Amino acid sequence: MDLEAVRTFAAIAEAGQFQKAAVDLSITQQAVSKRVAALERDLGVRLFTRTPRGAELTIDGQAFLPHARELLRAAERAVASVRAGRRPLRVDVLNSRGAVSGLMRDFHRAHPDIDLDVLMLHDIETAVAAVRSGTIDATFRAVAMPGRPLPEDIASVRVLDEPLHLLTGPAHALAGARTLTVADLAGHRIWMPGIVPGTEWGAYYADLVAEFGLTIEATGPNFGSDALLDTIADTPALATFMSERTRLVWPAAHGLRRIPVTDPTPVYPHSLLWHRDNPHPALPALRAHLATAAPTPGTPGTWTPAWTLPR
Numbered sequence: 001m002d003l004e005a006v007r008t009f010a011a012i013a014e015a016g017q018f019q020k021a022a023v024d025l026s027i028t029q030q031a032v033s034k035r036v037a038a039l040e041r042d043l044g045v046r047l048f049t050r051t052p053r054g055a056e057l058t059i060d061g062q063a064f065l066p067h068a069r070e071l072l073r074a075a076e077r078a079v080a081s082v083r084a085g086r087r088p089l090r091v092d093v094l095n096s097r098g099a100v101s102g103l104m105r106d107f108h109r110a111h112p113d114i115d116l117d118v119l120m121l122h123d124i125e126t127a128v129a130a131v132r133s134g135t136i137d138a139t140f141r142a143v144a145m146p147g148r149p150l151p152e153d154i155a156s157v158r159v160l161d162e163p164l165h166l167l168t169g170p171a172h173a174l175a176g177a178r179t180l181t182v183a184d185l186a187g188h189r190i191w192m193p194g195i196v197p198g199t200e201w202g203a204y205y206a207d208l209v210a211e212f213g214l215t216i217e218a219t220g221p222n223f224g225s226d227a228l229l230d231t232i233a234d235t236p237a238l239a240t241f242m243s244e245r246t247r248l249v250w251p252a253a254h255g256l257r258r259i260p261v262t263d264p265t266p267v268y269p270h271s272l273l274w275h276r277d278n279p280h281p282a283l284p285a286l287r288a289h290l291a292t293a294a295p296t297p298g299t300p301g302t303w304t305p306a307w308t309l310p311r
Contacts, residue, residue, distance in 0.1 A: 003075055006068045008032055009047060015067055017054035053175040071131040077277065088115035089282040092139035095120055097225070099162045099245035100140035109291045122255055124200050129156060131275050137283055137290045138274040142200040142308065143235060155276045159290040160215070161267035163244045163260065166227075168189075170255035171236035181263040182212045182303075189215055190250050191238045196223030201268075205241075207305040208266055216241075229254060243268055264303040 011021040012032065022029040039046055047061035057065065093101045101118070109115055119136060122128045127139040130153060143156055150156060166185065168175045174188065195202050195218040209216050225248055232240055233254035242248070244259060252254055271288060274283060 001042060001071075002035070002038060003071070005035040005042075006071050008035040009039055009061075010065070010068050010072060012036065012048065012055055012278045013057055013061070013068075015054075016056075018052075029294070031088050065309070077275070079134075086156055088117040089138075089164055089280055089286065090117040090119060090136040091286070092119045092121045092130065092136050094140060096245050099160060099243060102138075102247070103160065103290065104176050108291055109285055112283075112287055113283065117208045122213055123196070123198070124148075126160045128273065131273055131278075134275070134278075137278055137280050138272055138286065140270050143271050143273065150273070152271055153276050156271045156273045157287065158269055158271045158308075160270040161299065161304065162270060163302070164266045164268065165244055166259045166267055167232055167242040168239040168257045168259065169233040169236060170257065172239055172257070173236070174239065174259065177259055179260050179262050182214075182261060182266065185261070186213050187215070189217060189238055191217050191219075191228075191240050193218055193220045193228065200202050203307070204268060204305055207307075208303075211303070224249075229256065232256065247309075265301075267302045267304055269304045269308045 008021065008025060008027075011024050012018055015021045015024060018032050018036075019029050022032045025032070036047060043060075043064070043065075045060040046058050047064065049053040092105060093104055095101065104116070104118060108114075121130060121136075121139065124141050126141070127141060128151065130136045131139055132151065140159075141156075143150060144149070160208055166174065166180055174180060175182065175183070185255065193203055195216070205216055207212060222250055228240060228246065229250045232238055233250070244260075272287065274287075
């Protein structure tokens with residue numbers, strides 16, 4: 001089977017038009033048509049129906065699409081298997097200010113000879129798909145969400161449990177506390193704009209609310225961390241959760257308080273995910289570094305959701 005014809009088929013399915021696919025692939029529309037015709041002859045079925053709006057998949061085309069994408073992913077992994085030693089290690093850290101970004105900075109200081117590409121993807125499905133396709137070598141995630149087990153070809157290891165702190169303004173009722181129990185937070189409004197339903201962090205906070213009867217509000221637009229800090233500083237009725245290793249800077253006049261939470265301590269579980277067949281020579285070095293760089297997860301007196309994978 002011609003791999004370029006399969007790639008052309010997938011591009012048309014994505015674009016919905018032969019002409020748009022031709023532009024995306026930097027070939028002529030005639031070449032696109034020839035490739036599809038040859039693929040249809042090989043398969044003995046029609047893959048597309050022409051419509052005034054472009055091209056629609058036939059029933060056979062719909063059945064073939066996921067297999068075509070898997071063929072392309074397999075081809076990408078095959079290429080990566082012989083090029084891995086000549087390209088940077090590509091790792092998704094979710095965001096630049098969080099704990100795992102710090103872990104990767106520590107790794108870079110410990111192994112300055114290893115080239116790194118650090119990316120920030122949004123949701124776990126995008127990240128896992130990128131790991132499976134070979135687009136990235138590893139990702140840090142909280143796994144596995146309820147009803148969404150990891151694919152068999154994805155390996156994981158829990159590398160860090162990060163405690164949550166409560167962040168308040170100076171006029172908040174809890175601002176004077178040196179530590180707080182989870183029970184102390186009941187009845188207080190915890191504001192966390194930007195929690196996205198369907199993400200692993202969304203599932204984490206939903207379980208935290210259900211377990212301890214907390215009130216977490218995700219209302220309003222997410223204007224980023226600076227706007228969040230401004231609002232918390234100026235609004236006595238609101239507080240927010242902040243992970244222990246999150247690196248943020250705010251004006252001294254804000255008077256923000258960062259208070260550890262105990263009894264139990266809610267911790268966010270960070271795991272490293274990678275493809276079992278990934279051949280990149282730097283990946284074992286990263287895993288070995290993480291095994292010694294952070295405290296062992298699962299410390300007594302902490303809480304994580306029941307769906308969190310063990311170490």
